[in-house]
Amino acid sequence: MTLNDIPLISFCQRLLDPLIMMCTLYCAALGTGVPFNGYMLILMVMAFLVTSAVYQRIDPYRSWRAGNQAGYRRDLLLGWIVTVLILACIYQASGMSGRVDANTVLIWVVATPLLILVAQKLVRMLDGGAESVSQMRSVLIIGANPISLRFAASIDSNPTLQMKVEGYFDDRMAERHPPGMRHPVLGKMAELAKYVREHQTKVIFISQPISSQPRIRELLDELQDTTASVYFLPDIYAFDLMQARFDTVGGMPVIAICESPFTGFNRLIKRGSDIVLALLIQIMLTPIMLVIAAAVKLTSPGPIIFRQRRYGLNGEEILVYKFRSMTVAEDGAKVVQATRNDQRVTRIGGFLRRSSLDELPQFINVLQGRMSIVGPRPHAVAHNEQYRKLIKGYMLRHKAKPGITGWAQVNGLRGETETLDKMEARIRFDLDYLRHWSLWLDLWIVIKTVKVVLKRENAH
Numbered sequence: 001m002t003l004n005d006i007p008l009i010s011f012c013q014r015l016l017d018p019l020i021m022m023c024t025l026y027c028a029a030l031g032t033g034v035p036f037n038g039y040m041l042i043l044m045v046m047a048f049l050v051t052s053a054v055y056q057r058i059d060p061y062r063s064w065r066a067g068n069q070a071g072y073r074r075d076l077l078l079g080w081i082v083t084v085l086i087l088a089c090i091y092q093a094s095g096m097s098g099r100v101d102a103n104t105v106l107i108w109v110v111a112t113p114l115l116i117l118v119a120q121k122l123v124r125m126l127d128g129g130a131e132s133v134s135q136m137r138s139v140l141i142i143g144a145n146p147i148s149l150r151f152a153a154s155i156d157s158n159p160t161l162q163m164k165v166e167g168y169f170d171d172r173m174a175e176r177h178p179p180g181m182r183h184p185v186l187g188k189m190a191e192l193a194k195y196v197r198e199h200q201t202k203v204i205f206i207s208q209p210i211s212s213q214p215r216i217r218e219l220l221d222e223l224q225d226t227t228a229s230v231y232f233l234p235d236i237y238a239f240d241l242m243q244a245r246f247d248t249v250g251g252m253p254v255i256a257i258c259e260s261p262f263t264g265f266n267r268l269i270k271r272g273s274d275i276v277l278a279l280l281i282q283i284m285l286t287p288i289m290l291v292i293a294a295a296v297k298l299t300s301p302g303p304i305i306f307r308q309r310r311y312g313l314n315g316e317e318i319l320v321y322k323f324r325s326m327t328v329a330e331d332g333a334k335v336v337q338a339t340r341n342d343q344r345v346t347r348i349g350g351f352l353r354r355s356s357l358d359e360l361p362q363f364i365n366v367l368q369g370r371m372s373i374v375g376p377r378p379h380a381v382a383h384n385e386q387y388r389k390l391i392k393g394y395m396l397r398h399k400a401k402p403g404i405t406g407w408a409q410v411n412g413l414r415g416e417t418e419t420l421d422k423m424e425a426r427i428r429f430d431l432d433y434l435r436h437w438s439l440w441l442d443l444w445i446v447i448k449t450v451k452v453v454l455k456r457e458n459a460h
Contacts, residue, residue, distance in 0.1 A: 016116075016119060016120070017051070017055075017116055018048050018051070018052075020112065020115050020116050020119055021047060021048065021051065021112050021116070022044050022047075022048065024108055024111050024112045024115055025040065025043065025044050025047070025104075025108045025112075026040075026044075028104045028105075028107040028108040028111065029101070029104050031104075031107065032101060032103050032104045032107065034101040034103075034104050037099075039096055039099040039100050040100055040104075042096070042276070043087070043091070043100055043105075045272065045276050046087060046090060046276060047083065047087060048272070049269070049272060049273045049276060049439070050083050050086050050087060050090075051079070051080075051083045052269055052439050053438075053439040053440045053442075053443050054079045054082050054083050054086070054440075055079045056438055056439060056440050057440045058075050058078060058079045058082070060072050060074075060075030060076040060078075060079060073117060076113060076116065076117065077113055080109075080112065080113045084109055094280060094284065136162050136163070136164055137162055137163050137164070137202040137203050138163075138164055138166050138199065138200075138201045138202050138203070139155065139163045139164060139165045139166060139201075139202070139203045139204070139205065140165075140166055140167065140168070140169060140186070140192070140195070140196070140201050140203075140204045140205070140228075141165065141167075141168050141169075141183075141204075141205050141207055141233075142168070142169050142170075142189060142192065142204065142205065142206045142207060142208060142219065143168070143169075143170055143206065143207035143208045144168040144170040144172070144177045144178065144181060144185060145178060145207060146178050147207050147233060147235055148168065148205070148207035148233065149178055149180060149181060149182075151205065151207065151233055152165045152182065152183055153182070156182070163203065165183050166183070166186065166199070166201070167183045167184045167185060167186040168181070168183060168184070168185045168186065169185070169186055169187055169188065169189050169191065169192045169195075170185055170188075170189070171188050171189050189215065189219060192204075192219065192222065192223070193219075193222040193223055193225060193226060196223065196226045196228050197225070197226055200227075201226075201228050202228060202229065203228060203229050203230075203231070204223065204228050204229070204230045204231070205230075205231050205232075205233045206219065206230065206231070206232050206233060207233040207235070208235075209235050216232075234255060241257055241258065242257075242258045242259065242396065242399070242431070242434055242435055243256065243258070243259040243260065243261045243434065243435065244256055244257055244258075244259070245259070258396065258399075259399070260399040260400055260434070261399075261400070261434055261435075261437040262400060262401075262437075266437075269439055270372065270439075270442075271369075273373070273439060273442065274366050274372050274373050275366075275367065277373055277446075278363045278366040278367050278373060279367070281363055282363050282364075282367070285360060285363075288357075288360075289360050289361070292323055292348075292352065292357055292360070293323070295348045296323055296324055296325075296346075296348060296349075296352075299346060299347050299348045300324075300327060300346040300347070300348070300349075302324055302327070303324055304323065304324060305321050305322070305323065305324065305361055306321070306322045306323070306324040306325070306326075307319045307320070307321060308320055308322070308380060309380070309381045310378035310379065310380060310381065310384075310402060311378065311379070311381060311384050311398055311402070312370055312371070312378065312398070312401060312402055313398065313399075313400065313401045313402075314398060314399070315395060315398045317381065318365070318370045318371075318378075318402075319370075320362060320365055320370070320371070320378055320402075321361035321362055321364055321365055322358045322359060322361055322362065323352055323357065323358040323360065323361060324346075324349070324358075325345060325346060325348070325349030325350070325352045325353050325358045326344040326345055326346060326349055327344050327345075327346060355453065356453045359404055362404045363404070366404070369401075370401070371401055371402050371403060371404065372400065372401040372402070372403045372404075373403060373404050373405070373442070373446065374403045374404070374405055374406060374407075374442040374445045374446065375400045375401050375402050375403025375406055375433075376397040376398075376400060376402055376403060376406050376408070376430040376433070376434075377402060377403060377405075377406050377408065377409060377426075378402035387423055387427075390420060390423075391420075391423060391424055391427050393427065393431060394427055396431055396434070397427060397430040397431065397434070399434055400433075400434055400437075405445060405446065405449040406429070406430065406433065406445065407429045407430065407432060407433035407441075407445060408425075408426040408427075408429035408430055408433075409449065409452065410445050410448035410449055410451075410452055411429055413425055413426040413429060414452060
């Protein structure tokens with residue numbers, strides 16, 4: 001496999017596999033003469049979301065990268081079985097299991113993995129690179145520095161990359177090399193091109209600062225007499241980055257240093273999962289919400305829904321809905337957080353806050369597109385203005401839509417943050433979520449949230 005196989009794998013993961021899965025369900029309905037109704041459309045969308053999370057976790061393409069076709073087929077089938085079991089549980093719990101024709105579903109379940117295997121076999125044949133997927137590629141790194149050492153360690157710890165680091169080329173004296181080098185320095189930079197020609201090196205990574213541009217240009221000129229693939233390892237990775245990646249703007253290459261994880265395909269996945277889950281939850285909990293609304297109205301004077309200004313995506317103000325649980329509706333320059341035994345909490349409000357039922361109207365915010373089911377919890381505008389001056393990186397949490405639940409909340413940071421240390425800890429978890437987001441992580445947070453809510457931890 002060459003590095004150019006990565007777009008092929010991405011094509012199969014992000015487009016081909018989901019398209020086959022959805023088309024197979026539609027064709028199965030046509031084949032059995034069953035109308036393709038709204039329940040099948042829900043099944044199609046849910047299958048798309050669940051498979052995205054399951055295969056992200058199992059990653060059958062790890063075996064593909066390593067040239068292990070048997071392992072790839074095994075992981076693909078395992079992921080599909082897990083997906084089907086999860087979908088069966090969801091449909092059973094929601095009471096929709098009898099709404100979809102059983103024969104259609106059976107044909108779909110059996111045919112989908114077989115068609116995916118056939119399609120990907122054809123893709124590999126058309127690509128013409130299948131015969132070389134298991135070939136180990138020799139790697140040289142230009143520049144012995146902390147960045148290149150981290151990169152070499154990453155290659156060593158990922159055998160599925162099918163790369164082997166031979167060593168470094170560096171002009172500095174040995175005493176200036178960083179400690180912990182696991183691979184030898186093979187020579188000076190001037191000796192690189194000759195070494196590459198003699199040893200038929202496949203891949204070269206240049207780890208030099210931008211200030212070395214003239215020397216890099218000279219190296220590239222010398223390497224044009226070889227067939228090695230050359231890549232540049234920028235020194236920006238010495239910094240604490242968030243969702244760093246390469247992109248183009250108007251045809252010009254740029255490097256994202258601090259970016260939201262929810263761009264492009266990830267944004268579609270995130271929004272799709274929010275809509276489906278929010279709709280299902282709203283449908284199931286509407287009777288409970290009506291009862292809560294009546295209880296709030298009958299037990300204390302004031303509106304049923306409390307609206308408060310919060311910061312949303314990119315720091316823009318939004319209105320967040322909650323069932324009113326207090327005798328006051330603070331939304332000014334100073335907002336006092338609720339504390340244990342707070343006298344402002346109404347009779348029904350204490351129960352709503354402990355059980356988090358006061359948050360249910362926020363699913364309407366999710367359907368409006370203002371919030372997400374999982375994300376950094378929104379703070380009152382007054383609290384944002386206070387803490388952004390005290391905590392470095394505080395506003396970066398607004399690179400995502402605020403969530404009904406979040407990574408900080410399922411790690412014990414739910415409710416009152418009466419000290420600066422607690423707020424700093426919450427922000428660390430929020431930023432960690434943005435750095436490592438995946439659909440699987442979202443599902444895990446939802447599951448953990450149910451456990452936390454049942455325990456009623458840290459809610460006042």
